[in-house]
Amino acid sequence: MNLIGLDIGTTGCKAIIFDSDGALLAKASREYPVDFPHPQWAEQDLENVWRLAQAAIREAIDAAKLTEIAAIGLSVHGEAVTPVNASGHPLRPTILGMDTRTGKQNDWLRERFGGETLFERTGMPIHTVNTLPKLLWIKENEPEIWRSADKFLLVEDFIIQKMTGLAVTSQCLASRTQLFNLNQGKWDDEILSVLGLNAARLSRVQPSGTLVGLLSPELTAVFGLTRAPGVVSGGHDQACGALGAGLTTPGLASVSTGTAEVVEVALPSPIVSRPLYEGNISVYNHVIDGLFLAMMLNHSGGMSLRWFRDGFCEPQMLQSAQANADAYDLMLAGASADPSGLLVLPHFSGSGTPTFDTASKAAILGLTFASTRADLAKAILEGLTYELRLNLDLLKAGGVQVDVLRAIGGGAKSKLWLQLKADITGIPVVTPKITEAAGFGAALLAGVGAGLFPSAAEAASRFLQLTDEYQPDPARHAAYTRQFELYRQVYPAVAPIMHQL
Secondary structure, three states, X not given: OEEEEEEEOOOEEEEEEEEOOOOEEEEEEEEOOOXXXXXXXXXXXXXXXXXXXXXXXXXXXXXXXXXXXXXEEEEEOOOOEEEEOOOOOEOOOEEOOOOOOOHHHHHHHHHHOOHHHHHHHHOOOOOOOOHHHHHHHXXXXXXXXXXXXXXXEOHHHHHHHHHHOOOEEEHHXXXXXXXXXXXXXXXXXXXXXXXXXXXXXXXXXXXXXXXXEEOOHHHHHHOOOOOOOEEEEEEEHHHHHHHHOOOOOOOOEEEEEOOOEEEEEEEOOOOOOHHHHHOOOEEEEOOOOOOEEEEEEXXXXXXXXXXXHHHHOHHHHHHHXXXXXXXXXXXXXXXXXXXXXXXXXXXXXXXXXXXXXXXXXXXXXXXXXXXXXXXXXXXXXXXXXXXXXHHHHHHHHOOOOOOOEEEEOXXXXXHHHHHHHHHXXXXXXEEEOOOOHHHXXXXXXHHHHOOOOOOHHHHHHHHOOEEEEEOOOHHHHHHHHHHHHHHOOHHHHHHHHHOOO
């Protein structure tokens, strides 16, 4: 039996087909734009995303030469919200998680509820990323849309409704909205009451890995299938990635390095301690029943290195194209394994956890005439990894111990960066064999919903294969710890200047 993991990201989607033994049979992807109609706004045409997702699914099915699929599971980006009419058609573009227009609404939430109270109830720190302030913004600024909308959908329930006609979302994704009570396991009645929103205007919440319904006959024909596959609730893309990386027991952690860099740690309960609150670390439902996740975020991630490549490494990019080599490897050629001597604050799009400062900007310290391109490329990696250590140290202070990091995403392809993560954090880093972890996690959930696996945890444990392991080098860890103590001083020192630029 074959399974599809449909991974819907902010700028692109992937349809990945696995068989019931975990072998990857085919995959296809599409890219789509993000619109920035005003400063701080980030929106998207979700109907266009859906059209391109269908194209990716059809291409993957054709490439695998299949006529039957058991089930489709979804991995999606979080927090984005779309008001739709009774037919499921958007009444305005989707407001994405990366949209930062809701400062005024967040100020009101602090006054009305208190930041710590909201965190204790929902696991979400007050921030522009959340769905709750986006809904407040629509209510205050687009009252006609607020009144006329039949439902307000996240990305997962929007796609599920397109596939089945049913508005259903996973408990995992619902718990990232700041509208969901973690301890009660349902939409928070008081928050909805204050918002003036009936729960009927939100999707029905089901556990991840639940069979929602069958794919519509029309789409079954479009995809060239002989019978309708099941459509199964999935979850937040980072949670699906955590499942795909085998985070099935408390204490296991993953670092996913793509456009952004995200750390997920599996928790036995919704730990909403004060250190996690002060570090702006979100806590939400895992796609595995009974487990939770603590999530730390660096908005810049691999995008920082891409900025440096595209703006300053044209010779390496040309050489890469001519020699079929990796431009990033060429950029870093000759870089020392020891600290670069430079400090890069990688806040190219503001800071992530623990400071969540949207006004912060990037900075480079320590440049001399002796500094090379490879030094600066290495220093960017170091800065990103210092941010990783900041968050891991904060977790430790909050009572969450991390003993090993499982690395997934595009950054997991760089052996230099993986060793750097181990050397700076002092924590061993391992890589799973399947790097398409989010799509794989969604496919495993599809298998649970189709009855092929008894549970998501059992399925992940069955197929998990860890390959390379990177142990911290004691001497380099000591050297990087000295540099890290300097790095910790950079943001507090430059933030007042950054805020005036």
